[in-house]
Amino acid sequence: MSNPWVIDNVHILLRLLLAMLLGGLIGFERERTNHAAGLRTHILVCLGSALIMLLSVYGFSDFVREFNVRIDPARLATAVITGIGFLGAGTILFTGKSITGLTTAASIWVVGAVGLAVGAGFYFAAIVSTLLILLNLVVFNKLEQRYIRGSxxxxxxxxxxxxxxxxxxxxxxxxxxxxxxxxxxxxxxxxxxxxxxxxxxxxxxxxxxxxxxxxxxxxxxxxxxxxxxxxxxxxxx
CATH class of the missing domain: 3.30.70.260 (ACT domain)
Incomplete structure (x- = not known):
């Protein structure tokens, strides 16, 4: 892809599939531990974020050479981060004695960022971030429950x-x-x-x-x- 404003259908498909895979890995961990936002929710968030990023970068390529038109690939991405904040708030529950769902809300927010990275073609960062997220959700959670968590x-x-x-x-x-x-x-x-x-x-x-x-x-x-x-x-x- 010599032109940074043009992408072919094969690469679009690969990016969307990769977003599904990375979001599904994080969502599977949430589903396995019976949290409110599970496999399908994380897949949809990651896939939607990747699609919006693709649209933001490549969807308006026909207007790049138009006079007095300025293309901002990050404009739609900022709206995604804001919108995901409202979605994550729906997973936070106050039960009268404690607040639960903060980790799941954070996972929804960060999986949106992974989707944006995939949509922008930032593959290495997206894959490494997914591995670090899984490390935090699985390994660090067990360490916290066994050694760190207090009263x-x-x-x-x-x-x-x-x-x-x-x-x-x-x-x-x-x-x-x-x-x-x-x-x-x-x-x-x-x-x-x-x-x-x-x-x-x-x-x-x-x-x-x-x-x-x-x-x-x-x-x-x-x-x-x-x-x-x-x-x-x-x-x-």
Whole structure:
């Protein structure tokens, strides 16, 4: 391709296929770990970014020699980066105790950049970037979970009879399990046994936000909370 403003159909096909491959590799890792944006999403983002970059560089080649016409190959690329930011924001979830989806949002953003690089013919950078992205998502994630990640926030919710000393016993249990209470909410609630003409039974709903270490076992903590007595429901998130 001696003319930088002209590309043949074979090279267009190769660039689009390469964008699908590189985006699919990153999307497969996200799909395998059950994230919101998976294989197809990353393929579409990378493929669309490559197509827009091809359009930006080569789509207006007929106007290059026109008088008083200036071609800017980066104009559409900047719009892609901005648009992908809104798409990535849709994968970020605030659950009330933590924020999830930041890594997937970042992967969508960077896979768009990979697609732009492929569309511009920047093959080496696109392939190396894909390998580095996979290294970050797979290898560094395992290292973080095993060696780096510190305390994690969990939400424990339980319904129980309003018995004296319940909060003290719960606090002592959590302290024994190495959980630090960061927030505690207590709501009084009453329940009526279904189908029985009995007065409402006074009860309490307790929501505890705790900081735990990597050895936190939700099954064990649930079993011990149920052993406090008159606990009708326990939820650990």
């Amino acid at each position: 994690k926030m969990h939400l424990i919710t339980l319904y129980a009879a309003n018995s004296p000393g319940l909060l003290d016993h719960l606090s002592a249990l959590l302290k024994e399990e190495g959980c630090a209470i960061s927030k505690l909410v207590v709501n009084e609630r009453s329940s009526v046994p279904y189908g029985e003409p009995q007065p409402a039974v006074p009860g309490v709903e307790i929501m505890v936000h705790v900081l735990t270490d990597r050895k936190f076992d939700p099954v064990n903590i649930t079993r011990q909370i149920q052993g406090l007595g008159q606990v009708s429901m326990v939820s650990v998130e």
